[in-house]
Amino acid sequence: MSLWVDQYRPRSLDDLHYHQGLSARLRSLAASGDFPHMLFYGPSGAGKKTRIACTLKELFGPGVEKIKIDQRIFLTPSKRKLEVNLVQSNFHIEITPSETGNYDRIVIQELLKEIAQTQQVDLNAKQRFKVVIINEADSLSRDAQAALRRTMEKYMSNMRIILCANSTSRLIAPIRSRCLLMRVAAPDSDAMGTVLDYVARRVGFDLPPDVAGQIVEDAAGNMRKALLVLEALKMQSPDLSGNLSIAKPDWETYCHKVADLIVQEQTPARVMEVRAKFYELLSHCIPPTVILKTVAERVVERVDEALKADIMHWAAFYEVRMRVGSKKIFHLEAWVVKVMSLYKQFFYGMDLTGFD
């Protein structure tokens, strides 16, 4: 039994529910035979991968849906073994090089060349090139990106690359210059409502509009999340009635607790307490940026208007430090200390004016 998100995922460009203009563009690109390298970008859950899969089908026909998963072993210069999962059909291959961390360059160098240098064997294939999909392209290291550059030009007759990323700023300019950029915006509320209704109908039930509204509101443009929540709610209460509450993920509740701790008390002891909680979150593989953003957003909800801008400023400041630096916890903690001191200063100032 697959999840509804997968089961009712559109399979062709015609089945896609929203961004019709974009679908039309993809259809015409796929039909023209001289398909360019592409970069799909947009927020998570907006439907980038679904759209890429549909485009592939438009390019190659149903054959791309015959997928197998393989593992490949690469050797690092120091002879360490790297295992990489390859999802492939006869016409395309999908990789997530960032799985191998700093060694992503080796995967790009070896795998892509190998693919690029072998001809399409199936003479009945609709296109003479193969497609390589690179997921999480914005986490590719600079070296891996550099390794892509000339490969993208040299082997263009055998291979096209589709990059999938959340944002374009982490991609180096020469890569952006070699791709056609495709922005996939998050669906708006109406579009999300339509998709939810559609899935409900396919499953065979009626979705009350207020429940749909609640789900859409909660998902904030993330279609995947909305569908997962819909399925969860339906399991919880088969007739979707009564007081439905959309459960927040554990880590989010936990982050909110951290925020509350910060707002309640500003002492060194509290910093220690918060630090332990950060460790806990990090050890559950919650990305540090997500932690910082979630906590910060919660903190600003509960402080005076005058402090909000500063708190977010320091969040931005320490977020980038966290990326450049190596110890995430240092910067998370530095932000907490900064916020606490701002908070204290602010109230100290208030008190003084109050006594005047």
Next chain:
Amino acid sequence: MAFFQVPATKTAPKHNVDPALQPWVEKYRPKTIDDISSQDHTVAVLKKTLTSTNLPHMLFYGPPGTGKTSTILALSRQLFGPDNFKNRVLELNASDERGIAIVREKVKNFARQTPRAQAVASDGKEYPCPPYKIIILDEADSMTQDAQGALRRIMETYARITRFCLVCNYVTRIIEPLASRCSKFRFTPLDSASASARLTMISSAENIGADSSVIDALITTSGGDLRRAITYLQSASRLASSTNPPTLITANDIQEIAGVVPNSVVSSFANTLGIETETDMDTDDRDQTKGFEPIKKKVKDLTMEGYSASQILSQLHDLIVLHPTLTGRQKSQCALILAEADKALCDGADEELWILDVALRINKSLS
């Protein structure tokens, strides 16, 4: 693994490349250095080398899509002709393993074989075929310092029979001792006149009748990167010809493909930050309650639309710089804020946090 199967025999039938289906960036890659647009100085100097049979080591640098790789490939082809190209020219780029050991090995092996001259090529033309080999190190800025250091010796050892051409985007990433051994050629973003001429040539060769507004849009959106301009043009032409009935390309199509944020979006964003914009007058939904919440909401909306942060910031920057009523002082403050954000984004910062930070700080400095 079917995907990696190599055809069983060498004679297995091949797909033939229909030139009509070739991406235009490759189809219109300059074949000779005379085809190179814009880089006049470089072209003039290199043309002399075609007759003098003497070539210095060279270092090409400049932003993407300005013709660096094309120039060295064209020059090599003109020097050696199609037959000798393979054994006279070695191209190493960032997709090759370029640790010190490998570079030394590959370059050594290649440089060691003394070149043989061959006067008349199979295509009947005569090529100068000077008595040296060319080693192209494309994308050299991604080579490690150590590998670059090792290269110094190699360059000297084989100086008699090899010429190196280093190609990179950032000349500062090339170590000084290497750079100083080369004649430097700076490739500049293409000026509008040359870019326009090249694009017009392509559009008439492809028979797509792009008018001057389209060419202008291509030039402004591509910022002197001709590869990008050509990619946009081809995509736009595919779209225009696939509609029923086929339409002509419009400047709007180009902006859409280039990912330009619509002006209305940018000015409404600016408006939320407290910058008066022209559209102000005719929209009556300006909300008066400026402050943290509305700004945060606006930034969330922008993020959901997926616009690229650098694009938003650069358009916001243009709007501020050209703004009729902001004071010089205010503009300078905004410039500082934007510069900081740009650096952060280059370091891989979270886009939403930084757009929000820019928005809040501009808002504060203007009020």
